[in-house]
Amino acid sequence: xTDLRDQLPPLSDIIARYDLGAKKSLGQHFLFDQNLxxxxxxxxGDLNNVSVIEIGPGPGGLTRSLLAAxxxxxxxxxxxxxxxxxxxELNQVFPGKLTIVSADALKTDISTLGVPPRRIVANxxxxxxxxxxxxxxxxxxxxxxxxxxxxxxxxxRIVAAPSTKAYGxxxxxTQWLCKTNFEFNVDKRAFTPPPKIMSSVLTxxxxxxxxxxxxxxxxxxxxxxxxxxxxxxLRSSLKSLDVDIxxxxxxxxxxxxxxxxxxxxLLAKATEERS
Numbered sequence: 333x334t335d336l337r338d339q340l341p342p343l344s345d346i347i348a349r350y351d352l353g354a355k356k357s358l359g360q361h362f363l364f365d366q367n368l369x370x371x372x373x374x375x376x377g378d379l380n381n382v383s384v385i386e387i388g389p390g391p392g393g394l395t396r397s398l399l400a401a402x403x404x405x406x407x408x409x410x411x412x413x414x415x416x417x418x419x420x421e422l423n424q425v426f427p428g429k430l431t432i433v434s435a436d437a438l439k440t441d442i443s444t445l446g447v448p449p450r451r452i453v454a455n456x457x458x459x460x461x462x463x464x465x466x467x468x469x470x471x472x473x474x475x476x477x478x479x480x481x482x483x484x485x486x487x488x489r490i491v492a493a494p495s496t497k498a499y500g501x502x503x504x505x506t507q508w509l510c511k512t513n514f515e516f517n518v519d520k521r522a523f524t525p526p527p528k529i530m531s532s533v534l535t536x537x538x539x540x541x542x543x544x545x546x547x548x549x550x551x552x553x554x555x556x557x558x559x560x561x562x563x564x565x566l567r568s569s570l571k572s573l574d575v576d577i578x579x580x581x582x583x584x585x586x587x588x589x590x591x592x593x594x595x596x597x598l599l600a601k602a603t604e605e606r607s
Contacts, residue, residue, distance in 0.1 A: 337366075337396050339425045350418040352391050361523040362390045363455055368522055369397035372533055375515045376453045376479040379403040383446025387437045387454040387464065388412075392419050394455055399426045407445040409433045437464060442474045449476035456480055458527065462502065465490075469509050470548055472538040478510075479535045484517060487532035499589050500562070501555040508543050508551065508593050510536040544597035551600045558588035558596070566591075575602045 343364050346352065352362075363369055372394060373379070384403040389395040389410055398406050399422060406429055410416055419432050433440070438460060442450060452475060456464060461482050468475060482490075485498075490506050491514060492498035506512065515533040520526040554573065561569040566577055567584035577584045580598045582591070591599075 335400065336425050337400055340396065340422070343391050343393055346391050346418050346421070350391075350414055352414055352418060361455075361458065361525060361527050363393045363523060365522055366393070366397065368518065369394045370400070371516070372455070372479065372481065373397040373401045373453065375533055375535060376401075376451055376477070379451065379453075381449075382476070383407065383448070383450045385409065385442065385445055385450060385452045385454075387452070388457045389419060390415055392422055394453070395419065395422060395430070398453060399429055403429070405429060405431060405446050407431045407433055409435055409437045409440055411436050438467060442468065442471045448474070450474060451476050452478040452480065454480055455531075456482060458483055461486060465502070465506065469505060472509060475538060477535065477537050479515070479533065481518065481531050481533050483527070484530040484532045487514065487534045490534060494592055495590050497589075501559045504555050504593055504596050505548075505551055506536065508597065510538050512536055542597075544594050546597045546600040547604055550604045551596065554596055554600045554603060555588075558591070558599075562588045570599070573599070573603055574606065575599060 379398065379401040381404050383405050384398055385407045386395060386398060387409050389408040390412070395406065395408055408419055408430060410419065410432060411434065413434070416432055416434055419430070422430050433445070452468065465480070468478065486502070488498045489500055489502045491512050492500070492503040513535040515535055518531040518533065520528070520530055557573060558566065558569055565585050565587060566582065569588060570577065580602060582595050582598065
């Protein structure tokens with residue numbers, strides 16, 4: 333089968349022509365290895381008849397792999413004006429498949445991009461990756477799946493179990509709303525410029541219902557309060573919430589890292605009822 337990407341110039345030529353050196357201020361680390369970008373695209377599953385959303389495509393390494401997977405439509409959100417013209421060249425080989433969205437991903441309403449099902453597939457800008465994830469967790473009714481590359485330590489936090497060092501606010505909120513599946517690690521040498529640490533690819537699939545019922549804002553407040561003073565006992569760290577911890581069956585001498593997701597939901601529900 334013919335690979336349409338063979339008609340495209342090498343990424344190194346695109347970078348030279350458009351002067352696309354990675355900007356540290358935008359958290360950019362570009363991927364050029366097609367075998368690796370193809371592997372990320374495969375981790376996202378069958379993309380036929382799927383609206384795919386990519387964040388920070390840069391010169392278009394992963395973008396090429398996603399287009400080669402023949403999605404219904406690919407929406408590439410890019411705020412670096414230098415990259416937008418370079419990405420436009422892809423439309424010559426994949427006509428009508430790529431929509432370039434010049435915008436800030438943190439301010440983008442996912443529901444405005446294409447039709448369901450929607451999957452986000454991205455090598456995320458490291459300086460805003462956690463903020464992006466928290467944002468998308470509040471838009472899950474519009475998202476079918478997310479296959480994302482983060483710094484390895486962020487993935488470790490997302491998938492962490494209670495009573496471990498990495499367990500925290502991000503672990504609780506993400507696992508409350510999504511099933512997580514670690515895909516693979518990516519060596520820092522695969523990037524240009526190489527970041528200081530390893531990266532990892534993770535797939536998140538929204539649950540049909542949250543693990544336990546409570547409001548997102550209440551869950552955010554409880555986890556932020558508890559993990560903001562994670563070395564303190566709950567009776568001290570959660571004092572400002574004015575919740576009877578023992579009445580909920582939770583040990584007040586425990587610390588935030590010892591609580592299960594269900595126990596955080598009980599606390600969040602109790603704060604809801606007080607507000």
